[in-house]
Amino acid sequence: MALETEKLLDETGWRLLQELQQNARLSYTELGQRIGLSLPSVAERVRKMEEAGIITGYHAEVNLSKLGMPVQAVIQLQGIGGQSCRNAVSQVCELPEVLECSRVTGSDSIIVRVVATSLDHLAKVIDQLSLTGIPATSIIRAKPMKRHVIPPEILERGASEDDFTA
Known part of the structure; x- marks a missing residue:
């Protein structure tokens, strides 16, 4: 990972990403309350993650069946x-x-x-x-898991082959 990305993805950055993955509609105020940052700090971190290409968009999840596409x-x-x-x-x-x-x-x-x-x-x-x-x-037929929040533990598991031994 590039040095700038590593700085953005410290523990606080990952907590911010996890909250946004669960609900991208959270206000910066709510995000700040959840992870212990001020509104300006949250706004700055989100902006930097967008500029770095870590956050690439915000999307509405729709129920395709309700739209007539089951x-x-x-x-x-x-x-x-x-x-x-x-x-x-x-x-x-x-x-x-x-x-x-x-x-x-x-x-x-x-x-x-x-x-x-x-x-x-x-x-x-x-x-x-x-x-x-x-x-x-x-x-x-069914989607038991709609979307998965990407946690930092994936990087840790990828770095340690011992986690996958039989």
Whole structure:
């Protein structure tokens, strides 16, 4: 980690990040009360984390079913037909049903998470994606864990291989 990032991610910085990951709508006053900083100190730390690229955005989490899109699926694309992965990703990302797109290693080239209004709609999305590569689809039945707050312990566990011994 760069020295500036290490300074920003001291114990207080991590506590600030964890609070923001749990609720990005907290006011600077509330954040300060929770982690023991003044409003100006919180504002300065958040600004510096944004400038350093640690915090890259703030998002509203929406209930897709309430919006009329109850079907979600993960689709792996293999054999992207001799085109560059960049071109394939560009084509995939043009579809409004695509929520996330990742380039991956292994037998698949691209993995996407899509949303649809029905199984028929999903079939149309799969047909469109099959123009880019060979699709393998898994419908998401439930999401027991919506989002995970990234704690600093991950870095500590990554530095110590002893944590993963059988």
